[in-house]
Amino acid sequence: MNAVNFFSFSGTVIAIEDFMAGNGEGCQQLMSVQNEQGEVVNFVITPMTYFVDHAMVLIGDRVTGYYDGDAPAILIYPPQYQALVIVKESPYQNVKVGYFDNQLVSSDGELMLNLSPYTAIILRNGQPFTRYPANRNLIVIYSSSTRSIPAQTTPSAVIVWC
The missing domain is CATH 2.40.50.140 (Nucleic acid-binding proteins)
Incomplete structure (x- = not known):
């Protein structure tokens, strides 16, 4: 990829x-x-x-x-x-677009994803993505993150850019 x-x-x-x-x-x-x-x-x-x-x-x-x-x-x-x-822009959500490595850390090192069973992992067409989304271009939708480096978040949705 x-x-x-x-x-x-x-x-x-x-x-x-x-x-x-x-x-x-x-x-x-x-x-x-x-x-x-x-x-x-x-x-x-x-x-x-x-x-x-x-x-x-x-x-x-x-x-x-x-x-x-x-x-x-x-x-x-x-x-x-x-x-x-x-x-x-929305005051209720944040969005990060970028490449995420095998540890689900963005290529700029600013955001790390912690997936939960409630995280929707889908394709751009809205269909489910059934694999682990690492080492891919992702659109990540989340509400809050930690203040650590990298910031960590449990996203509400991950859109996989195939």
């Missing part, structure tokens, strides 16, 4: 418009996100972009967009990236 080098950008959605690309008219959108420093990133939203909790995102919402930092990107301003995952 190849680890995706997930990069992220967080901010407020300032525009959403149709993005014309080939025959997919109406199937792709361009979502413009501006952070507190005034920097803007345009995310290309495709039918393959995963929206955590299938959240509907509107102008004015705070989001974090994740993209492959190793994928080729066109050199324009503002930068434009194909969004792999979009997370709409």
Whole structure:
């Protein structure tokens, strides 16, 4: 399994418009996100972009967009990236997107997962994932974590990015 080098950008959605690309008219959108420093990133939203909790995102919402930092990107301003995952901010949950090793520690060393029998482990399509989710790209949804290094959490859901 190849680890995706997930990069992220967080901010407020300032525009959403149709993005014309080939025959997919109406199937792709361009979502413009501006952070507190005034920097803007345009995310290309495709039918393959995963929206955590299938959240509907509107102008004015705070989001974090994740993209492959190793994928080729066109050199324009503002930068434009194909969004792999979009997370709409919520005060009730935290989300971590990244590669988790055989000990379920994220590649940046910031989060360690402690799975419980109540942790839903599913695929992006909502179907159960029946194996141990180690050494994979994961979308982790959790409410709280310890203040240790790495922080530890018992997630409510783990979405396996196959």
